[in-house]
Amino acid sequence: MKKERPNPTMLSLGGEEIFSQLSWFKRDRVETANVMVVGCGALGNEVLKNLALFGVEHLVLVDFDTVEPSNLTRSILFREADAADRRAKVVVAAERLREINPAIEVLPLVGDICHEVGLGLLRRMQVVVGCVDNRWARYCLNRLCMRAGIPWVDGGIDGLEGTARVFVPGKNCYACNLGPEALKELSYRLSCSDVIRRNEQAGRVPTTPVIASIIGAVEAQETIKLLHPDEVARGELTSLCGRMFYYEGQHLGTRVVEFAGYDEECPVHERWDPIETMDITTQWRVGEVWQRLSERFEDPTVEIPLRDYRFVDDLVLREDDRHIPVMRPDYAVERFVEEDARLRYLPFQALYQHEIDCLDRNFPYPELTLAQVGIPAWEVLSVRTAHGMHYVELADEDRYAERLSQNREG
Ligand SMILES: [Zn+2]
Structure with missing residues (x-):
């Protein structure tokens, strides 16, 4: 308008x-x-x-x-x-x-x-x-x-x-x-x-x-x-x-x-240059994204390193090696601990977190979406292939570009 x-x-x-x-x-x-x-x-x-x-x-x-x-x-x-x-x-x-x-x-x-x-x-x-x-x-x-x-x-x-x-x-x-x-x-x-x-x-x-x-x-x-x-x-x-x-x-x-x-x-x-755009959104599953990128770059070893954080699947209690599923990026783990009455008062050293730093063909949770593993909308993925790094921009699923430029026409 x-x-x-x-x-x-x-x-x-x-x-x-x-x-x-x-x-x-x-x-x-x-x-x-x-x-x-x-x-x-x-x-x-x-x-x-x-x-x-x-x-x-x-x-x-x-x-x-x-x-x-x-x-x-x-x-x-x-x-x-x-x-x-x-x-x-x-x-x-x-x-x-x-x-x-x-x-x-x-x-x-x-x-x-x-x-x-x-x-x-x-x-x-x-x-x-x-x-x-x-x-x-x-x-x-x-x-x-x-x-x-x-x-x-x-x-x-x-x-x-x-x-x-x-x-x-x-x-x-x-x-x-x-x-x-x-x-x-x-x-x-x-x-x-x-x-x-x-x-x-x-x-x-x-x-x-x-x-x-x-x-x-x-x-x-x-x-x-x-x-x-x-x-x-x-x-x-x-x-x-x-x-x-x-x-x-x-x-x-x-x-x-x-x-x-x-x-x-x-x-x-x-x-990060050049950046190419693809139609992938954060609602795609990791397995689908990996498949798509390996086709695009004709490389079955393609990897998406998580550059700025890690994905935490489990917290492990050192005492008895019990695993507590977390399934979220590390920056959201603190809140997870705060919200869990069993974990909140445990001393720091009682726990360690099991982290994954790359989305590759061995990523154990290919059914999770990109959003679930912590990737924000309209992110640029850095993709490691056999022939070097590539940068892939996800689709602008929230229509930010449109919302920014509404006023520009006319
Ligand atoms: Zn510097």
Whole structure:
């Protein structure tokens, strides 16, 4: 359905476009761009507000949280009733953004960026904006953006301090700039430990609305610049890419420092290209998918390695070697344990999980669907064949592309 632009004061004043005095500003580019914002907390709210005011009209929002009373002091898009009803942040934010600019198309996704957003969707973005509060989410976001070749903007806030950075695949990388302590923490998350990984919740950092506005504003500004690559190349705009913006509010200091580490050996830089599309959906069974791919690549040894997680079929009690069927991805095991009264209070060491890291012809559960083994809609599968890696995009079964571009015709 085509929407008219019923709010003329938003993007034009007295018939004149507000941003037309900015020589570099390309309204078409901003209006038609797809921008994903990951995290709808204090920072996410500020970023979204600014992007909406700037005229960005195609937004994908990703967050798994609901609105809580504590969010209300620093989240312009949320109201008391949203917290009382425990509504999903992305759904509330989508509604409020449409109030700001009714021309906006928002695709709200309740989920975790690390495992629940398909690369097919992410790779159709021009920019991804990270508004997350922990290293693991940044690491995952960076990895996805590297695979897709999409630039991303990162913001972080803590007390009265905050930072903003811009990462462009081929130029700089979040993972390459991590210090030893951060790498140690991440290597724990990435290790193939047979112990159930506790999902160490990021500690609640104290946040003020002001620091969120400052860092969120810089993130939004850098996002708009990334939508103007020609203007950046000509020097009309200077991107933060390769540097870090730092703001300290208590004694008032700002700095922009070099942040350009890029190690050619870093395993995260793997670009998934070319990507071919197939009609497979996540409702297909693993056995059918495997069959289809082995025909397509004419290779009976074809394998789909699970790159970012493992499939857990059993939890095993060390004491008596009893097996408890789990049948879900490892990132969902913690909840499984929490919800099971027998398991919840067991000490950590009492259990180990039996994991599978590849969907191949020996996968013991070929009747499970891709969704059941943890593969999100519109994902890109990495497929190992005798003649190298191939990348296969699943069908857009939820019609995300359509929902993103509804507004573009006409
Ligand atoms: Zn790297």
